[in-house]
């Protein structure tokens with residue numbers, strides 16, 4: 001089982017959206033996926049309730065419950081766990097980073113986000129966890145934001161996951177139905193970017209897809 005924490009101190013950079021999009025992409029490949037929402041706002045739990053689908057399984061957890069939930073997920077044969085974390089300083093984010101095999105740090109292409117990414121990068125580094133910045137909500141045309149992001153991340157010795165993800169209406173429209181663009185517009189640009197990003201992360205996190213044997217089943221990790 002691999003655990004991926006999605007963390008960034010700044011709010012509204014796409015943590016929850018990235019968690020949902022990647023978790024659906026992984027589920028559609030037949031992987032057993034658990035999403036843990038550690039944000040007390042529980043927006044990913046709410047998305048899952050709108051979704052009315054069995055997969056991916058989404059569960060709220062506090063920092064105290066996290067180790068037991070992860071152990072149950074592992075025992076139940078879960079392949080991948082995504083942990084959505086709250087913004088700002090919290091006790092949940094360090095716990096998620098500690099529990100993770102890899103940290104994904106979504107970051108929008110603006111100075112406020114660039115200024116705050118160093119704190120989250122530091123958290124991952126001090127915990128000894130590999131981390132990747134994911135540039136989100138870029139202008140749909142042009143590569144300049146990606147180049148600027150890459151330069152800023154490189155100055156922090158932080159690798160950037162590719163591709164960066166454009167700000168597209170398809171993502172917002174899908175969220176309303178508790179879905180992701182991968183499901184609502186499978187051939188579209190939003191879905192293609194998510195598929196390519198998931199392929200990048202899978203390779204870096206060494207997540208195999210031999211687990212497709214689970215197809216159709218969901219891990220029984222509820223209490």
Ligand SMILES: Nc1ncnc2c1ncn2[C@@H]1O[C@H](COP(=O)(O)OP(=O)(O)OP(=O)(O)O)[C@@H](O)[C@H]1O
Nearest residue numbers: 011012013014015016017087137166167168171172
């Ligand atoms: N690539 C994108 N294109 C269009 N809209 C996006 C994209 N990524 C995220 N959004 C939208 O931006 C908003 C903020 O995203 P999200 O809630 O995922 O951020 P967050 O980092 O989890 O915020 P918080 O810190 O408050 O938990 C949401 O309305 C989401 O639907």
Ligand SMILES: [Mg+2]
Nearest residue numbers: 015016039043
């Ligand atoms: Mg969120």
